[in-house]
Amino acid sequence: MSKVKYYYDSETLSYRKIEPKKGKRIGLSLLFILGVMVTSVLFLIIYLNIPNLETPKEKAYKRELQNMELQYELLNRKMNQVVSVLEDLEERDDKIYRVYFEANPISPEQRKAGFGGINRYNDLEGYDNSKLIISTKKKLDQLSKRIVVHSKSLDEITALAENKDALLASIPAIQPVKNDDLKRTASGYGMRMDPIYRHRKMHNGMDFSAPTGTEVYATGDAVVKEIKRTRRSGGFGNLIILDHGFGIETYYAHLSDFNVRRNQKVSRGEVIGFVGNTGKSTGPHLHYEVRRNGRPVNPIDYYYNDLTTEDYNIMLNKASQENQSLD
Structure with a gap:
C-alpha cells in the first residue's frame, strides 16, 4: 500500500x-x-530461440505424426502379407482350379493392372508425408482390385463346379468317326500343305479319311447351332456346327448329308451326319475342328474317352506329320 x-x-x-x-x-x-x-x-x-525447445502443442503434434508413420508402416507390412497370401491363391486358381475346370487362366496383366487416366491422388500431395500416404493408398487400391478379380474368378469356378457333370458330358471326348485302328487319321492340326493352292497354311482341325456315307458322331452333348448346305467347291461344303456350351464348339465339314436339324439337342456318340466330299475337298473325308471361345484348338487333346495311352501316342505321331491336308 x-x-x-x-x-x-x-x-x-x-x-x-x-x-x-x-x-x-x-x-x-x-x-x-x-x-x-x-x-x-x-x-x-x-x-x-532456445535450441530444441518445443511447445506442448508441438510435442503433441510430433507424437501424433510419429504414431501415424508407425501405423502406416504396420499397415504396409500387413498388406504385404495379404499380397503374399493372395499371390498363392491366384497361382492355385490358374494352375489348379481353372485348369481342372478347363477355364482360361487370368493373365498377370489383368490381375495386377493399375489405374490409368487422371491422377487419383492429387488431393494427397503437398504434405511432408505425401509420398508415404500415396504409396500406401496405391497399394491398397491395387490390392482391392486384385481381390475383386480373384473373387469373380472364384464365382466363375463355383459356377463351373456346380455344372461339372454337364461340363464333363459336353466336352468333346471321342473321335467323330469310327477309327478303332487309327488308320483313318489323315492329317492333323498345324501347318500343312494345301492340296489346291500348293503352299503351307494353317490347318485348324483334323482330317479323317473315310468312304462317303460313313457315320459321323457328335463328340459331346450339344445343341445344333448351324447346318450349312453347299456343294460348291469353296469352303467347308456341307457343315454342322455344334454348340457344347462353356465356350466350346465343334465343326464337322464336307458332309454328304445330315441326320439332325438346327437347335436339336444331341448326345455324345449320336449320329449327326455322314462323311462326304463337298466344298473344298480332294476326296471323301471329314474335316473336324474344336473351338474354344471362338479360337481353334488341337482336337487331339480331346480324345481322352476314346484312346488308351498307347493309341494316343500313335495318333499323336500320325497327326503331327507335316503332310498334305485333304482340304
Missing part, C-alpha cells in the same frame, strides 16, 4: 493530503503496461 503524503497549508495553519495529478496517474499506468508488454515480448523471443 502506497504511503499517503501531506503538506502544511500556512493559510489554514493545517496539514492537507497531497492528491496525485490525474494525468500523471494515467501516464504511470501506461508506462507500467508498456513495460509488461516489452518484458513479455523479450521473454517470448528468448523462449522461442
Whole structure:
C-alpha cells in the first residue's frame, strides 16, 4: 500500500493530503503496461530461440505424426502379407482350379493392372508425408482390385463346379468317326500343305479319311447351332456346327448329308451326319475342328474317352506329320 503524503497549508495553519495529478496517474499506468508488454515480448523471443525447445502443442503434434508413420508402416507390412497370401491363391486358381475346370487362366496383366487416366491422388500431395500416404493408398487400391478379380474368378469356378457333370458330358471326348485302328487319321492340326493352292497354311482341325456315307458322331452333348448346305467347291461344303456350351464348339465339314436339324439337342456318340466330299475337298473325308471361345484348338487333346495311352501316342505321331491336308 502506497504511503499517503501531506503538506502544511500556512493559510489554514493545517496539514492537507497531497492528491496525485490525474494525468500523471494515467501516464504511470501506461508506462507500467508498456513495460509488461516489452518484458513479455523479450521473454517470448528468448523462449522461442532456445535450441530444441518445443511447445506442448508441438510435442503433441510430433507424437501424433510419429504414431501415424508407425501405423502406416504396420499397415504396409500387413498388406504385404495379404499380397503374399493372395499371390498363392491366384497361382492355385490358374494352375489348379481353372485348369481342372478347363477355364482360361487370368493373365498377370489383368490381375495386377493399375489405374490409368487422371491422377487419383492429387488431393494427397503437398504434405511432408505425401509420398508415404500415396504409396500406401496405391497399394491398397491395387490390392482391392486384385481381390475383386480373384473373387469373380472364384464365382466363375463355383459356377463351373456346380455344372461339372454337364461340363464333363459336353466336352468333346471321342473321335467323330469310327477309327478303332487309327488308320483313318489323315492329317492333323498345324501347318500343312494345301492340296489346291500348293503352299503351307494353317490347318485348324483334323482330317479323317473315310468312304462317303460313313457315320459321323457328335463328340459331346450339344445343341445344333448351324447346318450349312453347299456343294460348291469353296469352303467347308456341307457343315454342322455344334454348340457344347462353356465356350466350346465343334465343326464337322464336307458332309454328304445330315441326320439332325438346327437347335436339336444331341448326345455324345449320336449320329449327326455322314462323311462326304463337298466344298473344298480332294476326296471323301471329314474335316473336324474344336473351338474354344471362338479360337481353334488341337482336337487331339480331346480324345481322352476314346484312346488308351498307347493309341494316343500313335495318333499323336500320325497327326503331327507335316503332310498334305485333304482340304
